[in-house]
Amino acid sequence: KLGNETLKEELGRAAWKVLHTTMARFPDKPTPDESEALNQYMFLFARLYPCGECAQHFQKLLKKYPPQTSSRSSAAAWACFVHNQVNERKGKPIFDCANIGDFYDCGCADDEKEAIA
Numbered sequence: 001k002l003g004n005e006t007l008k009e010e011l012g013r014a015a016w017k018v019l020h021t022t023m024a025r026f027p028d029k030p031t032p033d034e035s036e037a038l039n040q041y042m043f044l045f046a047r048l049y050p051c052g053e054c055a056q057h058f059q060k061l062l063k064k065y066p067p068q069t070s071s072r073s074s075a076a077a078w079a080c081f082v083h084n085q086v087n088e089r090k091g092k093p094i095f096d097c098a099n100i101g102d103f104y105d106c107g108c109a110d111d112e113k114e115a116i117a
């Protein structure tokens with residue numbers, strides 16, 4: 001049981017890292033197609049998330065709080081908010097979403113430049 005909890009927590013940390021980093025790299029001014037891609041990605045992510053209890057709960061959260069995909073800042077704020085909903089449910093500290101700006105840096109900020117070079 002203890003081992004399973006540890007694995008579930010590791011999976012959660014890795015998944016949140018991917019999610020928040022995705023938001024931090026989402027376009028400031030996305031095309032309608034990019035916004036729709038993020039919207040579908042979130043619903044599929046919730047559906048396929050490999051922890052049944054978490055997936056069920058997260059799907060309910062998405063219904064209540066639909067993904068905000070009109071800009072990078074709204075997507076990042078939305079992901080921070082839903083993560084805080086999970087934090088609250090688990091009795092974990094609430095993250096200050098005002099500090100989300102520089103927190104998720106994947107080190108890939110200049111991949112556009114590399115693509116040109």
Ligand code: FAD
Nearest residue numbers: 009012013015016020053054057058080081083084086095
């Ligand atoms: P995590 O919550 O994993 O957070 C990792 C780091 O992200 C933190 O250390 C902090 O630096 C930062 N962070 C914290 N809050 C925020 C925020 N609001 N915005 C941005 N960054 C933040 N576990 C369950 O037991 N039951 C569930 O129903 C459940 N549902 C989940 C649903 C999803 C979609 C995901 C991705 C995970 C879920 N988990 C669930 C796992 C759980 O959320 C944690 O990942 C796990 O318990 C490990 O917690 P942690 O304290 O290491 O920090």
